[in-house]
Amino acid sequence: xxxxxxxxxVSTSNTAHTLAGRSTGVELTERGEEQARAVADRxxxxxxxxxVHSPLLRCQRTVAPLAEKFGLEPVFxxxxxxxxxxxxxxxxxxxxxxxxxxxxxxxxxxxxVFPGGEGLAQVQSRAVAALREHDRALAEQHGRDALWxxxxxxxxIKSVLADALGIHLDGFQRIVVEPASISVVRYTPTxxxxxxxxxxxxxxxxxxxxxxxxxxxxxADKADADTSGPIPGGELGGTGSADNGNAER
Numbered sequence: 001x002x003x004x005x006x007x008x009x010v011s012t013s014n015t016a017h018t019l020a021g022r023s024t025g026v027e028l029t030e031r032g033e034e035q036a037r038a039v040a041d042r043x044x045x046x047x048x049x050x051x052v053h054s055p056l057l058r059c060q061r062t063v064a065p066l067a068e069k070f071g072l073e074p075v076f077x078x079x080x081x082x083x084x085x086x087x088x089x090x091x092x093x094x095x096x097x098x099x100x101x102x103x104x105x106x107x108x109x110x111x112x113v114f115p116g117g118e119g120l121a122q123v124q125s126r127a128v129a130a131l132r133e134h135d136r137a138l139a140e141q142h143g144r145d146a147l148w149x150x151x152x153x154x155x156x157i158k159s160v161l162a163d164a165l166g167i168h169l170d171g172f173q174r175i176v177v178e179p180a181s182i183s184v185v186r187y188t189p190t191x192x193x194x195x196x197x198x199x200x201x202x203x204x205x206x207x208x209x210x211x212x213x214x215x216x217x218x219x220a221d222k223a224d225a226d227t228s229g230p231i232p233g234g235e236l237g238g239t240g241s242a243d244n245g246n247a248e249r
Contacts, residue, residue, distance in 0.1 A: 001135035002195070004043070005160060005183040006151040008054075008062040009035035014179060019096065020058075021089035021117075022082050028061045035180035040065035042182075042201060043149070048072070050148040052134055054080040059151045062180070066149065079130035080152040086117025110169040124159035124169055127152070131160060135187050145186075157183060164192040 009032030013020030020026045028036065043066060051067050053059040055076040067074045088096060096102060105112045105120070113119035131150060138146040154177045162172040164185045176198050177183065184196035 001138050001145060002147045002184060002186040003131055003135065004048075004147070004149045005157045005185065006039060006062065006149055007154055007157055007177050007179055007181050008056075008058040008151060009033065009039075009180040011058045011179075017093050019085055019088055019091055019093060020082070021085035022056065023090050024057070026056070026058050028058055032058070032179065033061070036062045037065045038201075039180055039182070040069045044069055047147055048149055049138060049142065049146045050134065051075070051151070052077050052080065052130075052148065053151040054082060054153060054156075056082055056153075059153070063149070063151045077130050077134070077150075079126040080150060080156060082153040083120070083123050083155050084114065084117040086114040088114050088117070106173055108170055109172055120155065120159060120172075121169060123156060124163060124172075127156045127160050128163050131185075132187065154179075160185070161194065161197065164194050166191075 009028050011020060011026050011028055011032055013023065013026045014032075015029055039062070048066075048070055051063050051070070051072050051074040053063045053074055053076050055078060059080075060074070060076075063074050066072075088099075101112065101114070109120045111119075111121075134148065134150070138148060155172075157177045158172045158175045159169060161175050161177075161183055162169055165175075178198055178200055181198045181200045182196060183198060184194070186193045186195055
């Protein structure tokens with residue numbers, strides 16, 4: 001079975017530079033809506049059998065054009081929901097840089113548990129279990145390899161890719177997953193295989209060199225507050241433009 005892992009398009013929280021988490025009412029921006037339509041056009045020639053998504057609004061909006069194009073009824077799976085960031089939910093990214101847990105998330109993700117929320121190891125466990133369950137169901141239904149889409153969130157996808165690549169969760173921050181990108185995993189009886197990773201087609205805006213990022217804690221080590229790579233929520237610190245949701249934070 002082959003799953004296309006689709007991250008939702010640019011959201012209002014992305015452009016506000018906050019950690020959305022499970023906040024309600026987080027919509028796609030105009031750019032995010034364009035991305036959703038573009039993804040539907042990109043995947044139009046594929047024999048997609050099922051569309052599964054996180055129950056959050058930004059994922060619902062992202063799969064809507066795709067579902068319409070294929071005439072499929074999307075189904076949600078709570079196990080693909082965004083990380084429960086607990087007390088970090090809704091806070092500005094710049095403010096979170098000064099939190100001691102920030103270093104743990106970057107360097108020891110398997111030990112990171114968000115205050116009042118869940119641990120990243122829990123996220124990986126539930127998400128991988130969900131994907132494998134849908135895979136088994138499709139295999140039983142079709143009796144052959146089937147292609148399907150799972151639309152979810154940055155950290156969730158990164159944790160799934162870490163599992164598929166056979167790397168420790170502590171290394172998942174080395175994986176980049178941009179808004180509206182697709183990553184592809186083929187699950188076989190012996191092992192998963194990663195066929196695509198952070199594929200955004202012709203959109204190369206994330207390759208723009210990062211702008212300097214102001215450090216809210218003047219006494220902090222610059223290396224410790226580095227946001228040149230992925231940060232909680234799957235955001236990309238200091239790269240790209242405001243249009244793609246990866247602006248300077």
